[in-house]
Each structure stands twice: as structure tokens, then as C-alpha cells.
Amino acid sequence: MKKILLVLIIIAVGCYFYMTRNKVEEEKFIYQDILDNIIGSVDVNKYTIYGKHLNVEGDIKNPGDYTLVFKNNEEEKEIKTIIKDNHFATNEYINEGINLEKLNIGEYLFLLKDKANGKYYSLINKTPYHDNIYYTMTKNNKNNLITMKEEKKDNIEYWKMVIEEKSLPDEYYDVIIDPGHGGVDTGASNGSYHESKYTLEYAQKLYEELTNAGLKVKMTREKDEKIAHYGVGSRTGIPYEAKAKLMLSIHFNSSNGRANRGVEIYKAFNDNNTFAKVLADNLVNSTSSVYSNNTLHQVIDGVYMRVYSKSDIKGLANDAKKGGFEPYQLDENTTYYYFIRETGGINTKAFSDGRNPKYDANPYRNSNQGTEGYLCELAYISNKEDLKRILNEKEQFVEGLKKSVLQYVNE
Numbered sequence: 001m002k003k004i005l006l007v008l009i010i011i012a013v014g015c016y017f018y019m020t021r022n023k024v025e026e027e028k029f030i031y032q033d034i035l036d037n038i039i040g041s042v043d044v045n046k047y048t049i050y051g052k053h054l055n056v057e058g059d060i061k062n063p064g065d066y067t068l069v070f071k072n073n074e075e076e077k078e079i080k081t082i083i084k085d086n087h088f089a090t091n092e093y094i095n096e097g098i099n100l101e102k103l104n105i106g107e108y109l110f111l112l113k114d115k116a117n118g119k120y121y122s123l124i125n126k127t128p129y130h131d132n133i134y135y136t137m138t139k140n141n142k143n144n145l146i147t148m149k150e151e152k153k154d155n156i157e158y159w160k161m162v163i164e165e166k167s168l169p170d171e172y173y174d175v176i177i178d179p180g181h182g183g184v185d186t187g188a189s190n191g192s193y194h195e196s197k198y199t200l201e202y203a204q205k206l207y208e209e210l211t212n213a214g215l216k217v218k219m220t221r222e223k224d225e226k227i228a229h230y231g232v233g234s235r236t237g238i239p240y241e242a243k244a245k246l247m248l249s250i251h252f253n254s255s256n257g258r259a260n261r262g263v264e265i266y267k268a269f270n271d272n273n274t275f276a277k278v279l280a281d282n283l284v285n286s287t288s289s290v291y292s293n294n295t296l297h298q299v300i301d302g303v304y305m306r307v308y309s310k311s312d313i314k315g316l317a318n319d320a321k322k323g324g325f326e327p328y329q330l331d332e333n334t335t336y337y338y339f340i341r342e343t344g345g346i347n348t349k350a351f352s353d354g355r356n357p358k359y360d361a362n363p364y365r366n367s368n369q370g371t372e373g374y375l376c377e378l379a380y381i382s383n384k385e386d387l388k389r390i391l392n393e394k395e396q397f398v399e400g401l402k403k404s405v406l407q408y409v410n411e
């Protein structure tokens, strides 16, 4: 009897060890092999999304040959990384960086790799922003949801990107079209021709074209009305609320000399020229128009950038003095047009906080996720030839804009 009991005990103990051994194998963490190769961490001190690009910057302890990677057990994708002294960055301009439209469905750890020894550093998010989500723009009626998660396993913190198919929530949009001016604000005029009438007509046509192309588009105004610049549901509020990637503001220009004519696309001061140039080129190629002959604020043919001048800054400082509030800390690298500046959040250094009673507060100014905005001065209403184009070439101008937006979505 005792012998049988002893055999049973031995069998039971044996089974226990066999089963727990299997259990340990089953529970081995999916990324354990990757985590085993993480030898330290680096701090991320900038983490923003502008349009379709993710921008990340941080510090490294020792200069070396590093690259950012997206890594899982099957693959490792190298990400363009700028290393300068003790600093790493995904981009130089805000509309560069990691193109979130191009990520494949899956799950990736976001790491910094030391190419010299093949080891990794985890990224520690030291910014006030955590757990961002991003919906890709609508392509073939489909969207992906990208979630950035900060996780921890055995005291190793790491950043994970999860990309899954998910349709765009009702309140989210791909593109915003802003018909400039409206209502009592008629914009520029030439006789009985008023800018605000044509910005709305053009915007409506573009809305139709882009919607037919499968994009989810929202207009800042749908009728002849004056709309608020700041706040919920406003011209600058809508892009944030809609989590839109791209926003085009449609305008027609005016000059005293009447000799100025042609296309001008305005961008943020820290944008590269790429997409502004796409817009200018497509507009010039689709119409009988030309690049503007105006050289003020010009960067290259058709591409313009206006920043606060010394006298603009002085004017705002005087407002502050008179109004008894702290002046804004502005410099000549501040984008002038509120529409471009205030829709990009911290990317474009949005600053309207309401201290100046002349301008309302932008409640979204500290957002780390912003819309890539361009102000499109399609033609000069004050110029005789351009006015003819405005009246006769709506389809052609809209074609140029549509082509550009589709390029933005697909590239």
C-alpha cells in the first residue's frame, strides 16, 4: 500500500514539474527576445503629429551611429533618422518625419538601434503627451487606426505602435476646405465682384470632387456667413475637432497696383516646400494661370511664406502695453496667417491664448496633433486677366486642387 502511495506521489510531482515547465514556455512574453537586446533607454522630448507625419525628437547619451526602427519578431524597418551631436530626430521640417499613411497593419516596437553593436534603446516619452491615436485618410473606403502605446515589462519601458483596420468615426474627417471670408466680411473686391462669393463657389466644387473621389471632407462654412476664428466649431477649431490631416483655405488676392497676378500658396514657416509646390504646380498646369509675379514673401515660384515682421511684433507689443497684459514672445519665425499657425497646434507654434482682447483664445493651441494647412491665393481679383480666369476657369482651378489633395493622400 505504502509503495503504491509513494509511486503515486512520484507521478504527481513529476506531472506537476512537467506541467509548470510547459506553462513557463507558454507564457514566454512575445517580445522577450527583443527586450533581451535592449541595453538602455533614451528620452523623447518632442512628440507631435502634423498632417500625416509623426515627428519625434530626443537625446542620446553618446554620439554614434543610431537609427530609429519599427521592430517585431518578423521584421525590422529602419526609419530615416537625423543624428546631430547628442540629439536624434525624425525630421527637420514639421511636414516631414514618419509618414503614418504608409505603415502596414501590425504591431511594432519603436526603438533606437545602435548600428555598431546591433543593440537597442527603448524610447521614454518625456513629453506631456501620451497615447495618441491617428486615423489614416480614407482610401478605398477604408481607414487604419494607429495607436501609440507606452508599455512596461520587467522594468523595461517601451513604445509600441499598433496598426489595425478601423473605419473613421463619424465626427472625424480627412480634409477640411475653408472658403475664405463670408457674410459681412466679403474679402477683396473688384467692382461688384467680391472674393467671398467665389471662395464659396470654388470650395463647394472642390468638396463635390473630393467627396466623389472617396474622401471624407468638411467645409468650415457652407453658406454666405461670417464664422468665428477661434473656439469650438470655428474656422480654426473645426480642423482639430475633425482630426483632419490637410486643410486648404481658398482665397483670391488683391493688390493696389493691379499688375500683380498669378498663383500664391502660403505655408507655415517651418514647413518644407514640397506640398506647397505641388499645389502651385498643379494649379498652374491645370489652368491658363501662372506663378505669381509678386516677390514679397516669395520662397520659390508659387510658394510663399509670411512671418511676423519687426513692425508686426512691435504692434502687438504696443497692444500689450496699452491693454496691460504680458506681451507674446514672438520672433520673426512666427507664421503670420492665423489660419495656418493656429490649426497646427504646437507644431506651428499656435499662440492665441486670449490675453489680447482683439483676438479670442484658441483652446486647441497646445495640441500636439495639428492639421497641415495651406492658404491658397488662387488668383488676383484686382487683375483684369486673373478676374477673367476666376469667372471662367473654376473647373480647371478645382482640378489642380483636387489633383494635389489626391497626391497628398497617396504619397
Ligand SMILES: [Zn+2]
Binding pocket: 180, 181, 187, 188, 195, 251, 252, 253
Ligand atoms: Zn482672402
